[in-house]
Amino acid sequence: MTTITLVQGDITRQSVDAVVNAANSSLLGGGGVDGAIHRRGGPAILADCRRLRASQYGKGLPTGRAVATTAGELDARWVIHTVGPVYQGSGSDPALLASCYRASLEVADELGARTVAFPAVSTGAYGWPMADAARIAVEAVRAAETAVEEVRFVLFDEQAYRVFAELLR
Template sequence: MTTITFVQGDITRQSADAIVNAANSSLLGGGGVDGAIHRRGGPAILADCRKLRASHYGRGLSTGKAVATTAGDLDARWVIHTVGPRFTREEDRSELLASCYRESLRVADELGARTVAFPAVSAGIYGWPMEDAARIAVETVRATDTAVEEVRFVLFDERAYEAFAAQLR
């Protein structure tokens, strides 16, 4: 049974087997969580991402998919990069967002990760409403068959923390 916990703080300061990165499809770093993970993790993460782009992911990583690299200088063994969907009122992309969590857990299982730290995927610059992002994230993790023992949602601010914590009430 997977334990779900919530922490308010900086995901780059977490100690976990795997830290999930809300990446962009280029895998080459960006803003928000992605930029913070690349900065704190150091050049080894970018080097691994460049190798992925030179091999299987020449066009980048598709939305809803996940792939792992080294964690560089982070207190983790791996970074699992997943590309969340941008929110739009014109099209329901909930299944793509749920896929980010399922695919990240699938990769974590392949790696043998037992603790995984997730950010609120798509709830930052990709504009997903926080309460809905929290609902999809928690429901998906609960419904996913995984060997991961602890899923830790690391929320940057109090508003995000409250939205996620409300899912267990």
């Protein structure tokens, strides 16, 4: 049984087996969580991402998929990069967002990770409404068949924390 915990704070400061990065498809860094992970984790993460782009993801990582790299200087063994969907109102596909969580947990299982820290994927620049994104995230994690023992949602601000906490009550 996977335990779900909540933390309000900085995902780059978590001590876990794997940190999930809300990446863009290029895998080459960006803003928000992605930029913070690359900055704190250092150049080893970007070097791994470049190798992935040169080998199997020449056109970038598809939305809803996940792939792992080293965690560099983070207090983790791996970074699992997943590309969330951009919210486009009623035309947005919640299955793609749920897939980010499922695919990340599948990668975590392949790696043998037991503790995984997730951000609220797609809720920043990609604009997914927090309440809907939180519901999708929690449902996807609860439904996943995984050996991961703890999924930790690391939420940057108090409002996001409250939305997730309300769901888990």
